[in-house]
Amino acid sequence: xxxxxxxxxxxxxxxxxxxxxxxxxxxxxxxxxxxxxxxxxxxxxxxxxxxxxxxxxxxxxxxxxxxxxxxxxxxxxxxxxxxxxxxxxxxxxxxxxxxxxxxxxxxxxxxxxxxxxxxxxxxxxxxxxxxxxxxxxxxxxxxxxxxxxxxxxxxxxxxxxxxxxxxxxxxxxxxxxxxxxxxxxxxxxxxxxxxxxxxxxxxxxxxxxxxxxxxxxxxxxxxxxxxxxxxxxxxxxxxxxxxxxxxxxxxxxxxxxxxxxxxxxxxxxxxxxxxxxxxxxxxxxxxxxxxxxxxxxxxxxxxxxxxxxxxxxxxxxxxxxxxxxxxxxxxxxxxxxxxxxxxxxxxxxxxxxxxxxxxxxxxxxxxxxxxxxxxxxxxxxxxxxxxxxxxxxxxxxxxxxxxxxxxxxxxxxxxxxxxxxxxxxxxxxxxxxxxxxxxxxxxxxxxxxxxxxxxxxxxxxxxxxxxxxxxxxxxxxxxxxxxxxxxxxxxxxxx
Numbered sequence: 001x002x003x004x005x006x007x008x009x010x011x012x013x014x015x016x017x018x019x020x021x022x023x024x025x026x027x028x029x030x031x032x033x034x035x036x037x038x039x040x041x042x043x044x045x046x047x048x049x050x051x052x053x054x055x056x057x058x059x060x061x062x063x064x065x066x067x068x069x070x071x072x073x074x075x076x077x078x079x080x081x082x083x084x085x086x087x088x089x090x091x092x093x094x095x096x097x098x099x100x101x102x103x104x105x106x107x108x109x110x111x112x113x114x115x116x117x118x119x120x121x122x123x124x125x126x127x128x129x130x131x132x133x134x135x136x137x138x139x140x141x142x143x144x145x146x147x148x149x150x151x152x153x154x155x156x157x158x159x160x161x162x163x164x165x166x167x168x169x170x171x172x173x174x175x176x177x178x179x180x181x182x183x184x185x186x187x188x189x190x191x192x193x194x195x196x197x198x199x200x201x202x203x204x205x206x207x208x209x210x211x212x213x214x215x216x217x218x219x220x221x222x223x224x225x226x227x228x229x230x231x232x233x234x235x236x237x238x239x240x241x242x243x244x245x246x247x248x249x250x251x252x253x254x255x256x257x258x259x260x261x262x263x264x265x266x267x268x269x270x271x272x273x274x275x276x277x278x279x280x281x282x283x284x285x286x287x288x289x290x291x292x293x294x295x296x297x298x299x300x301x302x303x304x305x306x307x308x309x310x311x312x313x314x315x316x317x318x319x320x321x322x323x324x325x326x327x328x329x330x331x332x333x334x335x336x337x338x339x340x341x342x343x344x345x346x347x348x349x350x351x352x353x354x355x356x357x358x359x360x361x362x363x364x365x366x367x368x369x370x371x372x373x374x375x376x377x378x379x380x381x382x383x384x385x386x387x388x389x390x391x392x393x394x395x396x397x398x399x400x401x402x403x404x405x406x407x408x409x410x411x412x413x414x415x416x417x418x419x420x421x422x423x424x425x426x427x428x429x430x431x432x433x434x435x436x437x438x439x440x441x442x443x444x445x446x447x448x449x450x451x452x453x454x455x456x457x458x459x460x461x462x463x464x465x466x467x468x469x470x471x472x473x474x475x476x477x478x479x480x481x482x483x484x485x486x487x488x489x490x491x492x493x494x495x
Contacts (some may be wrong), residue, residue, distance in 0.1 A: 107144025
């Protein structure tokens with residue numbers, strides 16, 4: 001229909017080749033929707049088959065009418081196979097469906113009913129490149145094609161799962177689970193940009209957000225490990241119902257078998273630096289660099305203060321000044337989703353470490369403490385661009401010593417992205433792309449410098465993964481994750 005501008009069987013229909021080509025383009029888009037098992041594609045295809053059956057029968061083309069009627073009858077009992085998305089969902093923005101209908105309607109009217117515009121009787125592809133086609137006819141053909149593509153895009157768009165953020169009742173349930181969790185990264189539940197999927201008993205959850213077709217879960221499940229298998233499987237079912245693509249971002253090897261059982265592939269994201277506090281000391285040759293940095297910082301007049309959450313309020317103006325100066329110096333914007341941003345409600349939830357020089361706040365960091373009090377991790381870190389160069393190392397050293405004194409067992413320095421990816425003959429495509437970025441991407445992100453900085457604390461490195469559908473889906477998944485973290489494609493480009 002699209003290429004030839006005709007329907008199978010005898011030419012008994014009094015329709016222009018342009019209109020038939022537009023119908024063919026529509027059928028191709030619907031076929032894509034059928035392949036993805038979308039309810040709306042099933043309904044639209046059934047409507048198209050019924051319409052062609054009626055028109056063909058009215059014009060005496062009984063062979064075509066019989067063929068399309070049989071297809072429609074075969075499609076009817078297949079309805080349960082098309083389980084994804086809503087059948088008739090109210091569009092959030094009605095402008096685009098209306099625009100698509102108007103464009104297609106104008107094109108069909110021009111080529112079928114307008115006496116001045118019925119001269120073109122060639123397929124869409126042929127007429128568009130023909131030098132004999134009048135300008136007005138070209139314009140209506142383009143309008144019709146654009147209308148079909150807009151309508152197809154709305155048809156294939158994944159169904160939204162509801163509100164983008166949790167309400168107060170959900171957040172109360174989240175806070176209760178996080179308070180019993182030993183993983184520091186569970187504190188990301190309070191960034192305000194997550195949706196939540198709970199286990200039936202409400203004792204565990206997944207925190208996620210939707211970008212494009214990707215349903216990106218931040219980290220491993222949080223809560224009661226006995227619920228994790230059922231929790232993950234129910235999330236995959238929910239994702240499938242909406243035509244989405246499940247992604248578990250920055251997960252550890254602890255639940256790798258569960259992700260593989262669910263049909264997901266694991267790709268290495270990087271390595272997390274974890275300092276065992278039981279054996280940490282500033283004495284000895286291996287820690288001479290940290291010891292010298294601490295001594296130099298103290299000579300420069302730097303002093304560290306640990307602030308309890310209830311006392312953070314008074315410091316917020318000074319902290320905001322440091323944060324804004326840091327962002328302006330980097331010419332960037334706040335990153336989100338996988339780490340905290342400077343939001344006053346978020347910052348005042350956690351203990352804080354502040355570095356001062358002659359009473360002036362020159363750097364700070366928020367601290368996550370696991371619900372069992374065993375693990376500590378630095379989250380949001382900011383410093384003044386004109387502050388001492390040693391301030392962040394000094395800050396980390398003091399945080400590690402503070403955590404050790406308070407009975408914690410490990411201190412996480414966070415992830416070094418793309419570190420330790422394979423480069424040999426067995427390396428995957430993602431490993432090769434990641435290693436290429438690691439080697440030549442310093443202009444955009446200080447991959448090697450960050451890895452070297454964390455290595456100075458002599459940590460133990462544990463591998464972090466992305467669990468997602470394998471094959472060609474992974475690059476698209478990583479772009480969706482980057483858009484979530486960067487606050488959209490513009491944030492990814494600007495850094």
